[in-house]
Amino acid sequence: MLRIPCPFCGVRDEIEFRYRGDASVARPAAQADASEFFRYVYERANPLGWHAEWWLHVGGCRQLLRLERHTLTHEIRAVAVAAAAEPAR
Amino acid sequence: MDPVVPLPAAAPVRTRSGHYSFWRLLREGLRGQRGWRPAWVKAAPRPRYKVVIVGGGGHGLATAYYLAREFGITDVAVLEKGPIGLGNVGRNTTIVRSNYFQPPNIRFYEYSLRLWESFEQQLNFNAMVSQRGTLNLFHTEAQRDLFTRRANQMRLLGVDAEPVTREGVRALVPLVDLDNGRYPVLGGFLQPRGGTVRHDAVAWGYARGASERGVDIIEQCEVTGLRRADGRITGVETARGFIGADTVCLAVAGFSSRLAAMADVRLPIETHVLQAWVSEAIKPVLDVVLTYGAGHFYVSQSDKGGLVFGGAIDGYNTYAQRGTLPMAEEVAAAAVTLLPGLARLQVLRQWGGIMDMSMDGSPIISRTPVAGLVLNGGWCYGGFKAIPAGGMTTAHLIATGNPHPLAAHLGLERFAAGRTLDERGVGPFPYAH
Numbered sequence: 474m475l476r477i478p479c480p481f482c483g484v485r486d487e488i489e490f491r492y493r494g495d496a497s498v499a500r501p502a503a504q505a506d507a508s509e510f511f512r513y514v515y516e517r518a519n520p521l522g523w524h525a526e527w528w529l530h531v532g533g534c535r536q537l538l539r540l541e542r543h544t545l546t547h548e549i550r551a552v553a554v555a556a557a558a559e560p561a562r
Numbered sequence: 563m564d565p566v567v568p569l570p571a572a573a574p575v576r577t578r579s580g581h582y583s584f585w586r587l588l589r590e591g592l593r594g595q596r597g598w599r600p601a602w603v604k605a606a607p608r609p610r611y612k613v614v615i616v617g618g619g620g621h622g623l624a625t626a627y628y629l630a631r632e633f634g635i636t637d638v639a640v641l642e643k644g645p646i647g648l649g650n651v652g653r654n655t656t657i658v659r660s661n662y663f664q665p666p667n668i669r670f671y672e673y674s675l676r677l678w679e680s681f682e683q684q685l686n687f688n689a690m691v692s693q694r695g696t697l698n699l700f701h702t703e704a705q706r707d708l709f710t711r712r713a714n715q716m717r718l719l720g721v722d723a724e725p726v727t728r729e730g731v732r733a734l735v736p737l738v739d740l741d742n743g744r745y746p747v748l749g750g751f752l753q754p755r756g757g758t759v760r761h762d763a764v765a766w767g768y769a770r771g772a773s774e775r776g777v778d779i780i781e782q783c784e785v786t787g788l789r790r791a792d793g794r795i796t797g798v799e800t801a802r803g804f805i806g807a808d809t810v811c812l813a814v815a816g817f818s819s820r821l822a823a824m825a826d827v828r829l830p831i832e833t834h835v836l837q838a839w840v841s842e843a844i845k846p847v848l849d850v851v852l853t854y855g856a857g858h859f860y861v862s863q864s865d866k867g868g869l870v871f872g873g874a875i876d877g878y879n880t881y882a883q884r885g886t887l888p889m890a891e892e893v894a895a896a897a898v899t900l901l902p903g904l905a906r907l908q909v910l911r912q913w914g915g916i917m918d919m920s921m922d923g924s925p926i927i928s929r930t931p932v933a934g935l936v937l938n939g940g941w942c943y944g945g946f947k948a949i950p951a952g953g954m955t956t957a958h959l960i961a962t963g964n965p966h967p968l969a970a971h972l973g974l975e976r977f978a979a980g981r982t983l984d985e986r987g988v989g990p991f992p993y994a995h
Contacts, residue, residue, distance in 0.1 A: 474887050475878075488888045492878040494991075495832070511978040514990050515830035515921045519819035521881045544833070545881045 475542075478552050481534040489532030496525040496539050521545055527555065578603070578774060582686050601766060602773035607780050610806035611639045613960055614798055615813055616785050616821060618642025620651035620761075620946065621938050622813035623768035624953020625960070626777045627685075632954065633961035636776035639807075641800060643784035647765030650815060650945060653915045655838050655872045657851050657862065658947040659696045659756035660721055663712045664985050666971045667924065670951055672721050673968050677950030678759060687767030689760050690865065696756030696851040697726065697734060699900075701745040705855055709751045716753075726750040737847055737901045744899060745856035756851060758862050764949060788824040788935070795825070795934035809960050811936040816881075816916035818926075818939035825932045829939070830921040830977050832992040834875040835914045836943045837885030839893070841907045843867030852900075859896035868910060871897060875917065875943060875993065885914035917943050922982035923994030927956050927965070928974040936960055937974065942995035 475487035495517055501509040521544055528538045537555035542548065579601045580586060590597050613629060615622045618640045629635045640646075658678050660671035682689055700706045713723035731738055731750050740747045773779055780802070787799035788810065797806035812821045822829050843866050853860040861871035873893035876886055890912070898905045920926060920940035925948065928937050938956040941948065955966035965973060976982055986994040 486888075487886070495879070508978065512828075515977045516828040517819070517830065517832050517921075517992075518823075518828065519832050519879065521820060521833075524879055526879065542878075544879050547880065547882060 475547060475549070477528060477538070477540065477549065479530055479533055479536070479538065480552060480554055481536060482530065485530070485533055489530060490528045491531050493527035493529050493537065496527045523550070579770060582688070601770040602779055605639070605773075605778035605780050607639065607641075607783060607800070607802050607805050608778065609804075610797070611778070612637035612807070613639075613809045613811065614805055614807035615640045615811045616798065617649075617813035617815075618646035618765075618769075618779060618781065619649045619813060619815070620764055620768070620949035621815070621941075621952045621956065622811075623647075623765055623772060623779075624949050625811060625813060625938065625956040626772040626779075627768045627775070628954045628957035629961060630772055630775035630777055633957060635961055638772075638776075639778040639780055639805065640772065641783045641785055641798065641805070642779070642781050643801075645781050646769055646779060647762060650915045650917075651765045651949070652762050653838070653913055654761055654946045655860065655862065655870050656758040656761045656864075656946065657696065657756070657860065658691075658759050659753055659851070660947075661696060661698065661712065661716060661723060661751075661753040661756065662985060663715055664983055665715065665719060666983055667985055668716055668719050668721055670955075670968050670972075671947060672719070673954075674948050674951030675755060677954065678947075679755075681759070681764075681767070681950065685767040685771050687763060687770060689763040689767055691757070691759050692865075693755050693757040694850050694862075695752050695754045696853070697731070697750045697752045698853045699731065699738070699747050699750040699855045701748060701856045703748070706748055713751045722753055722755050724752045724754065726752050734850055735848060735852055737903050738852075739900065739902050742899055742902070752850070758851060758864075759946075761946060768953070785821065785824075788821070788932075790825060790932060793933055795932055807934075809934050809936060811938060811956060811960055813938040813956070815918040815939045815941045815945055818918045818937065822930065822937065825930070825935055827930050827932060827935070829926075829937075829974075831918045831926075831940055832879050833881055833916050834877070834919045834992070835880050835882060835885055836872065836875045836917050837889055837893075837912060837914045838870065838872040839890075839912045840864070840910050841869040841871075841904070842910050844869070844907065847903075854896050854900045857892070857896035857899070859893055859900065861897065861901075869904065869907065875919065876914075877993070881916055883914050883916055885912065917941070917945075919992035921977060921990045921992050922984045923986055923988075924983040925952070925972055926974055927952065927959060927969045927972045929959070930974065944995045
């Protein structure tokens with residue numbers, strides 16, 4: 474069981490959250506060509522190690538969080554609110 | 563099904579370990595069991611091979627076997643970082659079936675099922691192939707329509723699929739609580755030729771067949787780098803030194819992204835963990851492979867008597883070969899909803915294996931942007947049943963340079979080209995199989 478430190482709700486069980494995948498991929502500009510969209514939609518670094526990822530706290534504050542979590546030890550070293558973590562587009 | 567590619571003819575078997583038969587068993591029994599020889603040879607690496615296969619699991623060993631048997635290519639090494647057969651091929655729920663919906667999937671997995679049907683005769687190895695049938699239950703009328711459509715699609719391609727009524731389900735599996743309060747069972751659909759195969763024997767059988775034909779099976783030989791020159795693969799760096807190769811095939815599902823990254827190739831794959839459980843052994847209660855339609859749960863009973871069951875992946879990227887408890891709870895809840903009689907059964911063991919979850923839920927058997935580097939991966943959590951077909955089609959790709967007709971749709975280029983094979987129809991998410 475992951476215990477995720479939500480900035481609003483405190484440390485909560487993973488079952489309150491929904492995993493939303495890799496947070497390191499960035500949507501290309503609307504005019505970008507197909508190969509850039511291919512990389513965005515399909516290709517993943519899939520690291521063994523630290524992984525930036527989105528978790529939606531559906532069973533709590535409903536905020537989208539950006540975690541840095543280790544994919545072998547499951548240690549969580551950073552949590553940020555998506556709005557603050559994500560650059561404006 | 564029209565045999566797109568005819569099944570291979572039986573090959574003569576003459577192995578160092580001798581022909582296995584009832585008479586051999588009797589003879590060895592009378593002679594104090596002193597005549598048995600190791601089934602396969604533990605080789606030391608040579609400096610160079612025509613083909614190096616990374617990964618001594620089901621797909622790697624099967625690829626080596628079919629390369630040697632079907633294509634006469636025996637200058638082959640299979641490199642395994644630990645002992646062979648201890649990865650996902652020895653850690654799964656052993657189910658084989660071809661009850662898919664998309665025609666390319668039906669053809670591919672049906673070819674695999676046919677190879678399973680002749681596996682023991684071809685390899686002279688007892689893999690306890692048991693075609694006990696796979697029964698998928700449905701719980702709503704919409705689900706009945708969906709399953710009917712899937713069964714019809716299978717039958718159009720000549721694959722066996724039969725509707726089963728509620729009473730039929732009761733007769734097949736008396737344990738099922740047909741009238742459970744949340745999801746009453748309306749019926750099911752059965753693939754009579756589906757079933758289970760002894761997974762360890764699959765690794766050992768292919769290893770024996772490949773080794774006898776001259777393939778080197780090299781254990782304790784972790785690959786640490788892929789060497790390239792002018793955009794072409796030239797060999798692999800390993801824990802036991804550099805090994806040159808004309809072709810390198812990655813068959814390391816779970817770790818495909820890591821190995822491909824050694825050649826700067828990025829894949830449409832995420833690594834996730836799938837758990838499975840085995841209960842204490844009980845008397846025979848279940849003689850089909852049963853899947854629940856209102857949750858993710860599948861179960862069969864092993865010949866030892868334990869119930870072998872599993873569910874979905876835990877759901878977030880991980881390389882940890884262990885599972886966490888929320889999925890265990892979800893699977894247990896599904897189990898006792900469907901089969902309340904199991905509620906007091908104790909779980910004997912649990913394990914987690916890591917999966918290549920591809921972005922369309924379908925496998926990848928493909929060339930890569932690096933010449934001479936071939937990938938067999940992306941099996942999601944359905945790789946076991948595909949081992950014979952995966953090995954045969956990967957061997958075909960390596961030997962001829964062209965995809966096998968039954969796996970031509972499984973190339974990496976399908977993602978960029980918009981030809982994904984999305985069995986579930988849910989879009990680009992690495993959660994499906």
